[in-house]
Amino acid sequence: xxxxxxxxxxxxxxxxxxxxxxxxxxxxxxxxxxxxxxxxxxxxxxxxxxxxxxxxxxxxxxxxxxxxxxxxxxxxxxxxxxxxxxxxxxxxxxxxxxxxxxxx
Amino acid sequence: xxxxxxxxxxxxxxxxxxxxxxxxxxxxxxxxxxxxxxxxxxxxxxxxxxxxxxxxxxxxxxxxxxxxxxxxxxxxxxxxxxxxxxxxxxxxxxxxxxxxxxxxxxxxxxxxxxxxxxxxxxxxxxxxxxxxxxxxxxxxxxxxxxxxxxxxxxxxxxxxxxxxxxxxxxxxxxxxxxxxxxxxxxxxxxxxxxxxxxxxxxxxxxxxxxxxxxxxxxxxxxxxxxxxxxxxxxxxxxxxxxxxxxxxxxxxxxxxxxxxxxxxxxxxxxxxxxxxxxxxxxxxxxxxxxxxxxxxxxxxxxxxxxxxxx
Amino acid sequence: xxxxxxxxxxxxxxxxxxxxxxxxxxxxxxxxxxxxxxxxxxxxxxxxxxxxxxxxxxxxxxxxxxxxxxxxxxxxxxxxxxxxxxxxxxxxxx
Numbered sequence: 003x004x005x006x007x008x009x010x011x012x013x014x015x016x017x018x019x020x021x022x023x024x025x026x027x028x029x030x031x032x033x034x035x036x037x038x039x040x041x042x043x044x045x046x047x048x049x050x051x052x053x054x055x056x057x058x059x060x061x062x063x064x065x066x067x068x069x070x071x072x073x074x075x076x077x078x079x080x081x082x083x084x085x086x087x088x089x090x091x092x093x094x095x096x097x098x099x100x101x102x103x104x105x106x
Numbered sequence: 107x108x109x110x111x112x113x114x115x116x117x118x119x120x121x122x123x124x125x126x127x128x129x130x131x132x133x134x135x136x137x138x139x140x141x142x143x144x145x146x147x148x149x150x151x152x153x154x155x156x157x158x159x160x161x162x163x164x165x166x167x168x169x170x171x172x173x174x175x176x177x178x179x180x181x182x183x184x185x186x187x188x189x190x191x192x193x194x195x196x197x198x199x200x201x202x203x204x205x206x207x208x209x210x211x212x213x214x215x216x217x218x219x220x221x222x223x224x225x226x227x228x229x230x231x232x233x234x235x236x237x238x239x240x241x242x243x244x245x246x247x248x249x250x251x252x253x254x255x256x257x258x259x260x261x262x263x264x265x266x267x268x269x270x271x272x273x274x275x276x277x278x279x280x281x282x283x284x285x286x287x288x289x290x291x292x293x294x295x296x297x298x299x300x301x302x303x304x305x306x307x308x309x310x311x312x313x314x315x316x317x318x319x320x321x322x323x324x325x326x327x328x329x330x331x332x333x334x335x336x337x338x339x340x341x342x343x344x345x346x347x348x349x350x351x352x353x354x355x356x357x358x359x360x361x362x363x364x365x366x367x368x369x370x371x372x373x374x375x376x377x378x379x380x381x382x383x384x385x386x387x388x389x390x391x392x393x394x395x396x397x398x399x400x401x402x403x404x405x406x407x408x409x410x411x412x413x414x415x416x
Numbered sequence: 417x418x419x420x421x422x423x424x425x426x427x428x429x430x431x432x433x434x435x436x437x438x439x440x441x442x443x444x445x446x447x448x449x450x451x452x453x454x455x456x457x458x459x460x461x462x463x464x465x466x467x468x469x470x471x472x473x474x475x476x477x478x479x480x481x482x483x484x485x486x487x488x489x490x491x492x493x494x495x496x497x498x499x500x501x502x503x504x505x506x507x508x509x510x
Binding site: 111115119122123126127129130131135138139142145149152153156157158160161164165168169172173176177179180181183195196199200203206207210211214215217218219220221222224226227230231242243245246247250251254255258261262265266268269272320322326399402403406407409 | 420421423425426433434436449450456459460464465467472484489492497500
């Protein structure tokens with residue numbers, strides 16, 4: 003049982019790390035603001051979710067599990083909000099001047 | 107050192123140095139400030155790594171959060187001139203920095219040997235029971251070295267007064283007219299985040315007597331809540347001329363000075379709390395200091411100046 | 417090389433990077449950031465010194481907490497002065 007739990011925990015942590023890695027890669031390599039935002043928020047939501055799920059499995063008590071769930075919810079909400087705000091700002095900029103190719 | 111520790115340290119230090127260099131030498135001002143905020147967050151992780159949770163909390167709220175907001179605000183109202191240094195001179199100056207670094211490193215490295223029985227921390231640990239609180243950092247801040255904290259509150263007050271002296275007189279960058287209306291999403295989010303921040307601030311204050319946290323961290327978090335609400339246009343302009351605002355900014359230093367004076371006149375000496383009174387006095391001072399720090403930081407960051415006469 | 421000594425050296429490096437920026441950068445905003453970096457370097461040296469002790473030195477931690485608050489108030493004042501200077505220049509130009 004504990005072995006199974008441990009394996010699940012490690013798998014979840016690995017999955018979280020994978021999302022963070024791809025998110026960082028996307029932030030660096032994607033061409034425009036919108037797709038970069040997509041990459042970063044994906045890392046925040048899914049990556050952190052998997053990480054906290056994995057850590058919750060190995061947590062000592064329910065209190066720390068609760069803390070992790072709270073942190074995840076907060077990060078997800080603020081990530082979603084800031085992604086929307088940044089995307090909206092970018093769209094206003096684009097409307098003011100036609101988008102130039104290449105990075106900013 | 108375990109291999110995992112080495113990897114962690116190397117990552118943190120590498121990020122710290124790259125981001126520090128980046129904030130200074132990247133071309134665009136916006137990128138520079140974004141890197142500064144990231145630098146602050148990494149530094150908070152470094153404090154946690156070095157076993158200083160109080161510092162990590164304070165750095166995340168003050169260094170990364172409020173200072174970046176300040177810088178962003180300043181950058182939005184002042185235009186930036188381009189940076190251009192001749193490449194040859196830059197190369198020479200970096201060489202000079204490297205020489206100084208090596209010279210200093212040879213001296214400083216001797217300090218890094220672990221200390222087994224340090225005198226000052228042992229003193230703190232020995233007298234912790236008499237201090238009235240259970241957390242050594244809080245005990246140092248508000249009992250053993252309360253003088254420092256009192257003077258530091260006065261420094262904060264002085265900064266606020268100086269800030270008011272050079273207030274902007276002929277510009278209104280935060281007018282409702284010149285400032286675009288905040289987006290509904292920002293409004294909704296700040297409305298739900300601000301109460302959480304207030305709860306967090308109160309929690310930090312309440313926890314401060316037994317573990318990491320305290321007046322400074324709590325004040326900074328409360329100030330952040332205020333700045334957030336001001337930026338999204340949810341709070342009216344807070345006028346410095348209102349006596350409640352002035353009272354809130356003054357109550358911390360004033361109460362602290364009163365306690366100091368009273369303990370000097372009636373008790374053992376300056377800030378030498380009478381027996382058994384330490385805990386309530388410290389809690390009282392901390393609560394008042396939190397209010398003052400929150401108001402002062404909120405004023406410094408949001409830069410309320412609209413009420414000044416033309 | 418222990419963790420303490422690496423962080424000591426990093427703090428010194430940050431201080432020097434900040435000092436270098438303060439002396440060579442032209443933009444006022446960057447200079448103010450440079451002073452902040454110097455401050456962070458000093459704090460890092462202090463905290464690394466605090467970590468030499470078994471349970472971390474609370475006296476140094478308290479000093480750095482105080483220093484953080486002082487550094488933000490100094491930054492706010494410096495930025496305000498910077499704004500005032502710039503406005504003064506604009507008035508002269510017009």
